[in-house]
Amino acid sequence: MSSHTYRTVDVPVSGGLLRVGVWDPVSPTAGDPTALAIHGVTASHLAWPFVVEELPGVRIIAPDLRGRGASNGVDGPAGMAAHAADLVAVLDAFGERSVPVFGHSMGAFVAVTLANLAPERVARLVLIDGGLPLDAPAGVSAEALVQAILGPTAERLSKRFADVPAYLDFWRAHPAFARDWSAELEAYFAYDLVPDGDALRPATSLATTTDDTVDMNTGSTLSAALRALPAFVSPVELITVARGLLDEPPGLYPPAHLAALLEALPNVHHVEVPDLNHYTVVMSERGARAIAPILSREFSAH
Structure with missing residues (x-):
């Protein structure tokens, strides 16, 4: 039996309604903690069910970021500050003053921005394979930057698919999920x-992905947030994996690059989880089981 019940709520934000997935504990109590979970650049709130199952007794609030999933009709520009403002609206809608925040991939960059722009709303901060500067090439065009970081992930957004089975076949062939295909x-x-x-297409547009990817790598909002990160009141947890978007080594944070980042950020506590890639660290049963103890500690510290 599942540890949670699932529902969705639409929250008003600038430009429209943001779809939010909510997992409530099956047997809720007044003391149940809540966490905010933020997905990656072309993902949706349904990236989180495996993690949810490993956190019984915790309410998980997870939006579709603007431009993704059922929030893909929200008007207006994206970018880290816009996403952070949306998340403040989400916390307000649920009556949550301050919660642990978990961000995966681009969601980790949004989480860092939220912690800087609204620090009173972020009790703890966990960055899952994202959030700190990537080892990205400098001085290239927006399109080249997206290609260098996301590669085939960006190319997928330009494709059209005849039906759902055709899209599933596309992903079954993806090396990242070869060991972890599931009904979820x-x-x-x-x-x-x-x-x-x-036909059908992915909900996230290539233009939105390009704007967000450029902003999270070169934008002044994130630069300011990263400069402020050493002053964040609680230790920041960084979880990385050794394999990238195509299940290839190294991951998004090559060892030498990561070592330099950690040296400059003494309040960031780093854990590398072995034998997982950028996707399966959250979107697989074994990934969720590996990171759940780290996430659970954030509630006892909160």
Whole structure:
């Protein structure tokens, strides 16, 4: 039996309604903690069910960021500050003053921005394979930057698919999920699709992905947030994996690059989780089991 019940709520934000997934404990009590979970650049709130199952007794609030999933109709620009403002609106809607925040991939960069722009709302901060500067090439075009960081992930956004099975076949062939295909992944991928004429396409547009990727790597908002990170009142947890978006070594944070980052950020506590890639660290049963003890500690510290 599942440890949680699941529902969705639409929260008003600038430009429209933000879809928010909510997992409530099956047997809720007045003392149940809440966490805010923020997904990656082309993902949705359905990236989190594996992690949710490993956190019984915790309410998880996880939005579809603007431009993704069922929030893909929210008007206006994206960018780290816009996402952070949306998350403040989400916390307000649920009556949450301050919560642990978990961010995966781009969601970790959004989490760092939220901790800087609204530090009173972030009780603890966990960055999962993201949030700190990537080893990205300097002085390249927006398109080249997206290609260097996301590669085939960005190319997928320009593709059209005849139906849901065709999209699932596309992902079954992806090396990142070869060991971890599941019914939960099928639901996650199916949710990603929206109509486009007589075909289907991913909900996230390439333009939105480009804008967000450029902002999280070169934007002044994130630069300011990263400069403020050493002053964050609680230790920051950084979880990385050794394998990247195509299940290839190294991961997004090559060892030498990561070592330099950690030396400059003494309040960041780093844990590398072995035998997982950028996706499966959250979107697989074994990934969720590996990181759940780290996430659980944030509630006892809160």
